[in-house]
Amino acid sequence: MSEHTCDVLILGGGPAGSTAATLLCESGFTVTVLERESFPRFHVGESLLPHSLPLFDRLGVHEEVKALPHTRVKPGAFFATADGSKVVEYRFAEALPPAIPHAYQVRRDEFDALLLSRAQRAGAQVLHGWEALTPQWEGKRLTGMWVRDPEGQQHLFRFRAFLDASGQKAFLATRMGWRFPYPKHKKVAAVSHFRGVWLPPGESSGNITIVLTKAGWFWFIPFADDTVSVGAVLDVAFWQAQGKAPQEVFQRAVEETPEAARRLANASPILPFSAIQNFSYRVTKLAGDGFCLIGDAAGFLDPIFSTGVFIATTTAASAAEDVTEALHRHGRIDAADLAPTVSLTRSLQKTFFSFIRSYYDQDFLPFFFNPRPVLQIPAAIVSLLAADVLRPGRRLVAARFRLLQLLAAGQKLGRLLGKPLVPPLDATPADAGP
Known part of the structure; x- marks a missing residue:
């Protein structure tokens, strides 16, 4: 057994872990990233969103992402019915202003390796093949982590802050009993x-x-x-x-x-x-003394709108800011220090989960496939699809979306009475299996 120390230990070298590691290293902290797998490795989640691009600029990787061998410009999204009789295109350039007119499709093996390499260039120590085993607590404070190296030897890492970016493995939430599946979304x-x-x-x-x-x-x-x-x-x-x-x-x-x-x-x-x-789950505790959960480790519902990388990198950047401010201010991380990241994570989950659940609503989809050009509803839908959910004015976007949800409620009532507001779709994700 050997003992190691660092300011921040990050579990997971995906987009969340790499983003946090880069920003923390640039703030002058010693950072170690534990990544169980060897990079590059296959991963789903290849479609990015426009409002991820400002953070790529902040990390200094935007041009590198564009230059990856498989990167393709993504100007928008098509949605098609099962028989192809109805297709709607939402173009990012048509979002509420100021619009970011495109995103990218990326191969995640290339993209994730690029972000992790960026963290290493910033000064992060990246340990491939190392696996977290058991958290070590001092009361309610997380102060250490037992890990196993590729040769099977165990080590104790001590730190001032721990960021769980373990993705859908959700290391800490799973071991502490904070992870719960969505029973109606399996x-x-x-x-x-x-x-x-x-x-x-x-x-x-x-x-x-x-x-x-x-x-x-x-x-x-x-x-x-x-x-x-x-x-x-x-x-x-x-x-x-x-x-x-x-x-x-x-x-x-x-x-x-x-x-x-x-x-x-x-x-x-x-x-x-x-x-x-079984990738749909919620996490009841996102932070505490000495630790924070970011990205998919903090909860995940469905990949329908490609929000995974956006939420991962956005919450990672927020956590890095919280940790930086707290360590500079009083040399430790308390649960209260992480309140901004917890609030942001819950807000993003609430916004996108509402959108996702609507997509599984047979009464919502007819309006989504036939957006009426009133009150800028189509533009508001595009803004949500582009992840324009952080800047001032986002409440107006949400209000327009809620109007669609109200129309869906009217559609349901009309359908039950035999008089739907608009013709229903033939096949939807809400339909039961065989």
């Missing part, structure tokens, strides 16, 4: 990368496309070499009814979704299929 995803997928012509070929299907939805995320990340997010009940491997369940969903089948008619996978299960 989803599983089957994913691979494909070559030969049909893409629309012109600039919009860089868009992400979301295709509705019974009990779920598909994503299509194109890269610069015209390979495409394709995933099927399905209700767990649908998956269990198949009782088959990820590729077979994926293919069954394709067969039941004409628009997905059309796009994949001449395509073939270039990576083995993988499955991600």
Whole structure:
């Protein structure tokens, strides 16, 4: 056993951990990042949002992200019904001003490796293959972490602050009993990368496309070499009814979704299929004396609107600011010092989770696919899709979105009475599995 010390120990070298490490190192602290996996490594979540770009500028990586081999400009998003009869495009340039007109599609192996390399250039010590084992508490304060190195030897790290950026493994929340699944949102995803997928012509070929299907939805995320990340997010009940491997369940969903089948008619996978299960959960405690949870380690609902990297990096930057201010002020981290990050995390979760839940509402979707050009509702939807949720005036965006939710409530009443306000869609993610 050996003992190590640092100002800040970060668990996880993904976007949240790398962002926090870079900013903390630039503030003059000693930072160690524990990353169980070797980079580069496969990861889903390849579609970024426009309002992540200012933080990329702050980190000094924007030009490097643009230059990655598979990066593709993402001007907006398509949403299509299961049979392809209705397609709506939301373009980021049409958001409420000031709009950021594009984002990027990235290969996460390249993108995550770039951010972690940036943290190392800033001075972070990155230990690959090291695994966190047991937190060490002094009363309610987290002061140390037992870890295991690649050779199986155990070490004790002592620190002034611990940031859990362990992603959906949610290390601290899982071990402390703070993680709880959403019982009504049990989803599983089957994913691979494909070559030969049909893409629309012109600039919009860089868009992400979301295709509705019974009990779920598909994503299509194109890269610069015209390979495409394709995933099927399905209700767990649908998956269990198949009782088959990820590729077979994926293919069954394709067969039941004409628009997905059309796009994949001449395509073939270039990576083995993988499955991600039980990724929807909430976390009841986000911070305390000596620690804070950031990114997916603080909770996750659904990848439908590609909010994962935005929330991860945004909460990481906030936590880095809180830690920096507290350590400079009184040399330690108390729970109260992290209140701004906790408040921000809860606010982002509330905003995006409300949007996500609406997308699983069969009465909301007809209005989403037919946005009325009144009260700037389409522009407000684009602003939400672009993650324009931090600057002043965001309440007006939320108010316009809530108007759509009120229309959905009226649609539900009308549908139950046999007189819906607008024609319902044939297949939606809310539909039960087979």
